[in-house]
Amino acid sequence: MQTGKITKYTPFQQIDLPDRQWPSRTITHAPIWASVDLRDGNQALATPMNVDEKLEMFELLVGIGFKEIEVGFPSASDTEFNFIRRLVDENRIPEDVTLQVLVQAREHLIRRTFESLQGVSKAIVHLYNSTSPVQRRITFNKSKEEIKAIAIEGTRLVKSLIQTIPDTKIRFQYSPESFSDTEVDYALEVCEAVMAEWQPTERDKIILNLPATVEVATPNVHADQIEWFCRHLKERNKAYISLHTHNDRGTGVAATELGLLAGADRVEGTLFGNGERTGNLDIVTVALNLYTQGVDPLLDFSQLEHIRSVYERITRMTVHDRHPYAGDLVFTAFSGSHQDAIKKGMDLRSVTDTDGIRWEVPYLAIDPEDIGRDYEAIIRINSQSGKGGVAYILERDFGLELPKAMHPDVGLTINSRADQGSRELSPQEVHEVFMQKYVNLSAPLELLSIEREDFAKTGEVKVEAEICIEGETMLVAGTGNGPISAFVNALQIKGWKDFKLLDYRQHSIGGGSKTKAAAYIQIKNDDGTVSFGCGINANIELAGLHALVSAFNRAHPKPSK
Ligand SMILES: CC(=O)SCCNC(=O)CCNC(=O)[C@H](O)C(C)(C)COP(=O)(O)OP(=O)(O)OC[C@H]1O[C@@H](n2cnc3c(N)ncnc32)[C@H](O)[C@@H]1OP(=O)(O)O
Ligand SMILES: CC(C)C(=O)C(=O)O
Numbered sequence: 358m359q360t361g362k363i364t365k366y367t368p369f370q371q372i373d374l375p376d377r378q379w380p381s382r383t384i385t386h387a388p389i390w391a392s393v394d395l396r397d398g399n400q401a402l403a404t405p406m407n408v409d410e411k412l413e414m415f416e417l418l419v420g421i422g423f424k425e426i427e428v429g430f431p432s433a434s435d436t437e438f439n440f441i442r443r444l445v446d447e448n449r450i451p452e453d454v455t456l457q458v459l460v461q462a463r464e465h466l467i468r469r470t471f472e473s474l475q476g477v478s479k480a481i482v483h484l485y486n487s488t489s490p491v492q493r494r495i496t497f498n499k500s501k502e503e504i505k506a507i508a509i510e511g512t513r514l515v516k517s518l519i520q521t522i523p524d525t526k527i528r529f530q531y532s533p534e535s536f537s538d539t540e541v542d543y544a545l546e547v548c549e550a551v552m553a554e555w556q557p558t559e560r561d562k563i564i565l566n567l568p569a570t571v572e573v574a575t576p577n578v579h580a581d582q583i584e585w586f587c588r589h590l591k592e593r594n595k596a597y598i599s600l601h602t603h604n605d606r607g608t609g610v611a612a613t614e615l616g617l618l619a620g621a622d623r624v625e626g627t628l629f630g631n632g633e634r635t636g637n638l639d640i641v642t643v644a645l646n647l648y649t650q651g652v653d654p655l656l657d658f659s660q661l662e663h664i665r666s667v668y669e670r671i672t673r674m675t676v677h678d679r680h681p682y683a684g685d686l687v688f689t690a691f692s693g694s695h696q697d698a699i700k701k702g703m704d705l706r707s708v709t710d711t712d713g714i715r716w717e718v719p720y721l722a723i724d725p726e727d728i729g730r731d732y733e734a735i736i737r738i739n740s741q742s743g744k745g746g747v748a749y750i751l752e753r754d755f756g757l758e759l760p761k762a763m764h765p766d767v768g769l770t771i772n773s774r775a776d777q778g779s780r781e782l783s784p785q786e787v788h789e790v791f792m793q794k795y796v797n798l799s800a801p802l803e804l805l806s807i808e809r810e811d812f813a814k815t816g817e818v819k820v821e822a823e824i825c826i827e828g829e830t831m832l833v834a835g836t837g838n839g840p841i842s843a844f845v846n847a848l849q850i851k852g853w854k855d856f857k858l859l860d861y862r863q864h865s866i867g868g869g870s871k872t873k874a875a876a877y878i879q880i881k882n883d884d885g886t887v888s889f890g891c892g893i894n895a896n897i898e899l900a901g902l903h904a905l906v907s908a909f910n911r912a913h914p915k916p917s918k
């Protein structure tokens with residue numbers, strides 16, 4: 358790489374549009390979508406799809422709701438040609454779906470393209486030739502006039518061939534390929550010449566597709582190019598302006614969104630952005646971005662997991678873990694502060710009737726369930742995780758509703774276990790550590806059996822318990838206003854009550870004959886420290902007593918006396 362003054366590359370040209378309107382607009386409705394998965398996506402694959410795979414992808418796209426699908430470049434190969442024949446012969450094209458086919462502005466290719474369309478009821482013939490200065494000079498070695506002539510002659514030929522398939526309703530699309538790198542006034546000149554040749558009407562518009570064949574500028578420049586073009590096109594009412602962005606600078610989605618603000622009507626792209634080099638525009642992202650703004654995208658991504666798995670199998674590409682909406686990790690928080698906020702947001706939804714209630718869960722731009730994902734992975738535990746995340750896992754997967762005061766202690770315990778192992782802990786491991794460290798602990802103190810007597814007159818309870826401390830078994834007895842305080846008092850009589858009961862909670866886990874009770878106790882020890890214990894038992898009273906013993910044991914790793 359050069360350092361200092363870099364002379365190897367030419368910076369992109371700004372567009373002179375001081376009164377640009379797009380920055381203050383909003384997108385209020387879905388554009389016309391056109392999938393180019395079977396063409397631009399396919400042409401970029403190391404192993405292009407075979408006919409069966411193309412069929413499966415076509416059906417997937419139809420199921421999502423695409424009404425315009427570029428099915429290939431039929432003059433390129435037998436596979437491309439035969440695929441269209443198969444769609445026709447097997448009557449697989451839904452009535453409301455228009456096939457689109459791409460062709461270079463070259464006579465033999467255009468003729469072959471028309472042959473492929475025999476029997477198709479509606480088709481868009483998409484003609485292109487490259488128009489940028491670099492392509493004019495390097496690829497074609499032709500002047501501006503000669504390049505314009507290629508476009509006009511190609512258009513004329515397409516028009517003349519319509520009569521060869523009279524039963525097919527043909528619409529026409531023209532792309533000044535490499536528009537992103539073409540002088541806007543020249544691209545306009547070529548497109549207007551094509552329009553003059555084609556003679557579109559307001560009812561039968563031409564599609565002018567303005568591709569960022571290679572993304573060479575920031576998205577605002579793309580938006581300026583589109584707005585400039587829309588404002589200068591003489592018969593704007595007779596054309597759909599279509600966007601076709603690639604992602605060379607990583608801003609294909611942004612360029613499309615700003616292009617829509619700038620006045621475009623239509624968007625071409627692919628699932629997950631498959632396509633040449635860094636890819637085409639990812640339609641999934643743009644559509645779901647609209648959805649999160651309250652705009653119906655008119656494409657159905659409610660089964661995104663399924664769409665992704667078909668896509669990955671057919672294209673042999675993988676969707677990155679961090680890919681918007683579709684990646685494995687995009688709904689997962691490992692970090693504590695994110696987990697805390699997500700847990701609070703999810704807790705609020707679980708106690709509210711969510712019908713018609715806006716989605717407001719911090720860090721989650723969309724409800725995973727809307728796109729066919731569950732809440733399973735939204736919180737995962739490693740050494741970056743905090744108490745909120747741990748409490749969320751214990752509650753969601755194991756029904757343990759830890760009192761808030763206990764969260765920091767349990768969070769620290771789990772965090773240090775994850776840190777020691779330098780790895781993620783599965784929910785099962787989190788549960789195991791919790792059980793090991795907090796639940797039904799039996800050393801140094803173990804509760805072996807307990808008997809209770811109730812005094813109806815005073816409301817007091819007397820307990821007699823057999824306990825074992827450090828291997829020594831003995832009987833203790835005490836009275837209190839409930840079995841727990843009676844047991845606490847029994848310990849005091851033995852001189853072990855160097856703690857104060859601060860808090861007691863309990864709830865049931867599960868249902869039916871398998872219902873258990875979970876109890877949580879917080880005690881304050883003589884030295885001012887606080888310890889927590891949990892008891893789980895089919896008997897609610899025993900759960901409470903075990904919770905107390907567990908809290909005691911956590912404070913007394915050694916016998917107190
Ligand atoms: C940006 C895009 O994605 S555009 C779509 C690209 N997709 C594909 O290329 C996939 C399908 N393509 C193919 O199968 C083949 O390239 C074909 C069938 C289209 C053409 O194949 P071939 O003629 O064998 O080869 P190739 O594409 O290399 O042809 C290059 C010639 O066509 C000329 N050419 C390229 N585009 C055009 C055009 N739109 N109009 C006229 N001539 C053109 C080139 O200048 C070159 O001419 P030259 O031989 O005089 O130098
Ligand atoms: C054929 C055209 C539209 C294309 O794919 C591009 O320019 O990227």
Ligand SMILES: [Mg+2]
Binds near residue numbers: 397568570601603637
């Ligand atoms: Mg392309």
